[in-house]
Amino acid sequence: TAREETPAAPSNGGGPAASAQSAAPSADGCTLEKTGYPKVDLKTAVVGFSQSEKEANPFRITETQSIRDEAAKLGIASDKLLVTNAQSDLNRQISDIKSMLDRGAQLLVVAPLNSDGLQPALDAAKAKKVPVVTIDRKVTSQPCTDYLTFIGSNFVEQGQRAAQAMAKATGGTGKVAILLGSSGNNVTTDRTKGFKDELAKTPGLTVVAEQTGEFDRSKGQSVMEQLIQSHPDITAVYAENDEMGVGAVNALKTAGKSPGKDVKIVSIDGTRNAVQLIVDGSYNAVIESNPRFGPLAFQTLQKFENGEPIPASIVISDDQYDESNAAQKVGNSYK
């Protein structure tokens, strides 16, 4: 799956922008004509971006920055790009989106806080004939009618790929501990499902513990410390994000084990810290979840305005880091 990408503008540590897995536009895609929305010129339009959480982790920081950078690159005036942050409050995100519509947003890019529950905001956009591109998280509404399209990773597939990487790293046998993301989060659900379903295909691998580390390094570290004590036979850890994976590495090191060797570690995200650990030999694989949606999001909107059909969802081709490529690709990771 790993295709070589031409690196985008080196604004965030020079990683490549997200790119679509299959570039071929499906004929039944969504078009401007189908929606009956007015045509707007991207260069002069008011564009709104609704971020869901504080920019307090690498993913969110890179994601927002990517949107801002791309807008700047396209020459969109800074007062024409509206940015809001919902501070992890779903009601607030809805209100943010409505408020941007009210302030004249003609195109919207939304990083949803949750897959469900944005319906009122999408309805408001629809009423104003404003196309909405959701990034990084898919919403459970109707594409083309409720929103234009989704651009982002397939979280289930990320889980599957993590399981495959796990099988490869362990040679197909071992006892696996899962560090789950926050409870109730769609990402957690999908990454767990993908991983477990795929892992079932490798009978040598069994899951001996699954505990939440809340996507947090220290929580991941604490949980791992406990698991090392109660299950000294653990040979592999699947962390649903890099932070918890790094926490697990800390825990294993303190316990005198050597992560990456005695205990294999696979996680998802592609942050610099985790990828660097692969290079250092104490980590095994990282499935990328690329947050640099800016270029693809604007491209998609441009295409839509050009009258081209847009597929219902644009799954990006996430990279993967392992022992074989981490050293060359460490520059692609984000921080």
Added chain:
Amino acid sequence: MTATTEVLTAPVLEVAGVTKRFPGTLALDDVSFTLAPGEVHALVGENGAGKSTLIKVLTGVYQPDEGELRHLGEPVTFKRPIDAQRAGISTIYQEVNLVPLMSIAGNVFLGREPRTKAGLVDWGRMYADARELLKGYGIDDDVKRPLHTLGVGAQQMVALARAVSTDAKVVIMDEPTSSLEPREVETLFEVLNRLHSEGIAIVYVSHRMDELYRVCDSVTVLRDGRVVHSGPLKPLPRIELVSLMLGREIRQIREEGVTAFGEEHDVEREPLLKAENLAGMRKLHDVSVSIRPGEVVGLAGLLGSGRSETARAIVGAFPLDGGSVLLAGKPLKRGRIKAAMRAGIALLAEDRKTDGIIPNLSVRENIVLAALPSLSPFGLVSKAKQDRIVKIFMERLRIKAASPEQKVSELSGGNQQKVLLARWLATGPKILLLDEPTRGIDVGAKAEVQALIDELAQEGLGVLLISSELEELIDGSDRVVVLRDGSVAGELTGDRITEENVLTAIAAESTGGDNDVHRHP
């Protein structure tokens, strides 16, 4: 309502063999007590004798460990105060128990607010009713105002109005007059008479002999949790009653006299403390007081005349707009309690519940609290030093406690007061400001406290004595300063200190519209 003149045989309220234990104390020991309809029954005893506890048993606050309660001849159990109230028993507790932030009217009718047809609280009617009702108790203030804007005495009257207006068959009063001024006491007695004539039975707790003989028909004397006497009051000579309470010989008491103050003190010329032209917060306008070493200065005045404020201002606990306090010629920093304390001024505050005891702490810790820094080299507490001090004062003031480690909140009111006095004496003060030091204290303890004040003055302490009991003030003071409306209205010395002169000074010019006696707008 016509007075019920027919003789009812069944007592309204009866207590049979009730015992109540607290950890470390037997508060009530096989107590029996009978309240006949329409009688005013005095309940007396020393501090800690068990009066308040008995009352709390009668009103469902405490459940007896043994024995039973009978209401109109039927055994009853009051699980909660509401049960007693439903049975027509209304209580005014020793400490005002109302809701300070709530309006006056709201307090009077709390829990039984008049309602409109729709079942909603009828504020209009409530205000009107409250206004009407309170007039009978000498309160003309705006009933919509929060209760805490009233003085303590007026609050007590509100509590009384509330208790009486509940269609009660029994009204229990635990030291109702201790925070009332003379005029309010009169009003109270009028109310008592009215209740009496309506056939309502009254339990009346007080340490004031005059009052008891004025209003009560019968008496029950408690000592150490046991009933030592019960019967009609009038035939019982005063002196005998006192001896029953104290458990001491009559002769012994005769020798000691009514108040325990001795003769005048040798007073030095130069005042040790001079407070000049104190003014602040619209409560004090112009008060000057001076105290010489070895002198007891009485501060007289009506409730709300600013006596407490004067005392508080001297130690810096009352914000002043003007005036100065000089100790031995040196001005004290305004508003710094600590500085006043270091200079040797101690204030025994009026309200021991809110301004005095630290309920969670032991008797020992309460006593040493203010003296702690001096007992603790380098800020480190020394238990041995504390124990010595505590022992001395517990003995000297005869503090009745299971041990120094008993929680102070478990002591009776009078003993708590002694603990506070000990706290201040332990700091070795030069000037002692005593705000109602004998309020709510039994005769025995009162005499002890009074004797103590005398002794302290003899040792050279300057004492400022605030008391609402004229007798105490007149007997105890070498000089009396009379306050009126936050200003000095007169000063009496030597032979001129008589009840009549003090009253004249208090009353002078206190003309007609003395509705605002409780408080100034």
Added chain:
Amino acid sequence: MSTATLERAKVTAWLQNYGVYLAVVVLLLFNVAFTENFLSAANFRTQLVQAAPVCIVALGMALVIGTEGIDLSVGSVMAIAAALIPLYLGAGPLTAIVVAVIAGVVSGLFSGYLVAYLGIQPIIATLALLVGGRGLALVIAHGQLVQLHNHDFLQLGTGDVLGVPIMVIVAGVLAVLAGLVVQRTTFGRHLVAIGGNRPASTLAGLPVKRVLVSVYVISGALAAIAGVLATSRLGASDPSDVGLLMELSAITAVVVGGTPLTGGRVRVLGTVFGALLMQLVQATLIKHNLPDSTAQMVQAAIIVVAVYVARERSSR
């Protein structure tokens, strides 16, 4: 019959005083019996190390609660301390630690001032800091987690002295100090008196405001120390997550340890055991691989039971 009630009163009084120790023992026994690989030095080490930051914060919290206050800002103070570490680590670990602790002291001064001098309710004064403080930490750190590499600094979180982890030593020393302060200094006795009756303490000439401010300063400083230790253990400064919900864990530890929220009483050893109890509960839940849902409900039940047993009974 009355002897029976007396007996029962004795038992409840005993439980009230020693319930938390009993609970820790019971939980330990449960684990020894039902948890695999529980009886190992490494495991106890893990539990103690993990409990250390909560315990340190809870000590400060116990003092604050003793004055009838509460300090919700501790988690955010930890975050601020964490955010400052990488900025000053260049000047040596000691400098960085001192700066972090100073930040804790300053925020304690701030909330202490609001509470003591302006008379603002502790819960609301520190709530403002809880909300704003983490934002501030993130602003300082530009929202970034910073990986730390200073060996000496990292030693704090991972090293040990004579086989005892440094974190545990720090927590132990601080606990002993806190115990001494409460029992043996005028400051400690003042603190308890103020919590018991503030107007009376004022009239007794106690330095009420100074004590209040000091208490919040201590709490802030201890939170900062906990932030430093947590950062060191993590090997990274993570202002967005460090100390998240710490205020609730610390308050739980204090209350479960028998210190009433109404003030006037501080139980230091109880607080330490409260922190240990909650740590053991969590460990037990994780080791038995219970799902998050069950884990949260079990914790709720344990808190209620523990506090029920330790509560101050009104004499009825």
Added chain:
Amino acid sequence: MTAQTTTASGAAFAGVLQRQGAAVVLVLGIAAAWFAFPHFGSADNLRNLVLQGSFLAVIALGMTFVIISGGIDLSVGSNYALGGVLAAYGAQYGLVVAILLPLAVCSLIGFVNGLLIARTGMAPFIVTLASLLFARGLLLALTAEGATTYKVDPGSAFLWLGQGTIFGIGVPVYLTLVLFALGGLLLRRTRFGQSVFAIGGAEQSAVLMGLPVARTKISLYTLSGALAGVAGILTAAYLQSGVTVIGVGTELDAISVVVIGGTLLTGGAGTIIGTLVGVLLRTLIQNVINQIGTLDSNYQTVVSGAFLLVVVVIQRLLARSRTR
């Protein structure tokens, strides 16, 4: 004499300011935003503002009662989320279930809170902290650790509760107003309300005065739980699904708006209308932050914290100047 009356009227003015301070700030804030931001005054924006505020308002209504009684309820956030999930779950079985199920469960949690607080004398803070955990745990248990999101059928009549409009304004807004009117009536015009004030003002006195203290407390927490449930119901209808991630930290928001509205955390004093003003202020601030648009998201929390502080400090200073 005249000096006295002027200071008296000055004090009265300060009193009004203290009680209505939040309202004054709100009016000024709205006026300023109206002039500063061209889009602020648009009907859409205002409609959006009040709708967004209504969910928190319902929760804060219950919190107001609890705080006036001198207590606190930390469980409302979790309870709110649980209510939402239960409503969405119940919607499969029709409108009645969708409403009654969350109401019953959330009230029950509130009831247990009240029972523990009133009957055992445990501190509200710690009891409701435990039930915060419990309700969240229950929610996770009901949704397979948060993996299941119950969706409401788009045709369901239930959705009207959240998404319907009357004269262009969202139904939740009307419901909120009705609840606040009832709440005001309950607080000001019933014996229950008076008991709430009395308990918050002087609990021991309330006991001695024979008020049904325990019963009132239990009712209070039940009410708070029920209102959190109502907010959950409205949210589920608004979002068309039982979202599991809502309500985290909502208890702190609710406490903040109640306090900003002038209700004393010490209990015994407070108003319903103040809480409404507090909610609107909070929504206004968020809206203004959006209108400015350039504020870093991390700064936003600094601003919210600072705002809370400023309001409380001003209230406090005014209260002081009044007692002077």
